[in-house]
Amino acid sequence: MPNQLGQSGLRATERRKAVLAVIEHAKKPLTADEIHAEAVKTEKMGLSTTYRVLSQLTSHALLMKNEGGDGRCYYQLNTPQGHRHTLHCTACGAVVPIEGCPLAALENRLRAETGFLITGHSLTFTGLCPACQQRGSC
Numbered sequence: 001m002p003n004q005l006g007q008s009g010l011r012a013t014e015r016r017k018a019v020l021a022v023i024e025h026a027k028k029p030l031t032a033d034e035i036h037a038e039a040v041k042t043e044k045m046g047l048s049t050t051y052r053v054l055s056q057l058t059s060h061a062l063l064m065k066n067e068g069g070d071g072r073c074y075y076q077l078n079t080p081q082g083h084r085h086t087l088h089c090t091a092c093g094a095v096v097p098i099e100g101c102p103l104a105a106l107e108n109r110l111r112a113e114t115g116f117l118i119t120g121h122s123l124t125f126t127g128l129c130p131a132c133q134q135r136g137s138c
Contacts, residue, residue, distance in 0.1 A: 008060040018043035019053045023063065028097045029074035029086060066122040068095070085123040091132035098125075 005012040005020075022038040023030060030038075036050040045053075054075055057063040064078045068088045074095070076084055085103070087096040103121050111118055 004062055008062055010056060010060055010062075014043050015039075015045050015049060016053055016057065018045075019050060019057065020062070023075060023077055026076070028095050029066065029068075029076040029084060031072050031074055035075060064122060066124060068124055068126075085125075087125045087127065087129075089129035089132055090126050091128055091135075094129045094131075096129070098123075 018039040022035050036047050058065045063075050068074050085098040
């Protein structure tokens with residue numbers, strides 16, 4: 001990812017590399033707090049620095065920032081192979097990744113029809129996970 005930092009016009013600082021490493025190894029989109037908790041294991045930084053780095057990486061299109069059904073923002077890589085779509089349980093907050101990208105064909109069609117340069121997309125489903133359904137959560 002340091003190469004992508006340079007290509008995007010950002011210097012490859014240790015803090016940026018630490019944040020990107022956390023996101024690259026995540027199996028699902030993460031909140032800023034989750035990213036920070038992992039990044040500080042390898043690089044000293046405050047939570048405000050983590051937010052600043054996330055903002056820089058998002059504004060340079062290296063990350064995608066999406067709001068979950070729980071009102072929190074989730075970050076993930078902005079690459080065809082890096083982004084993930086998710087299911088969010090509105091009762092317990094569970095986040096379950098969806099395999100593959102159900103929007104790839106639609107994105108290709110829209111690109112062909114409109115000539116639009118699509119740089120990313122997001123898709124989040126909200127509802128109740130099986131455990132919350134059994135508990136009768138609403």
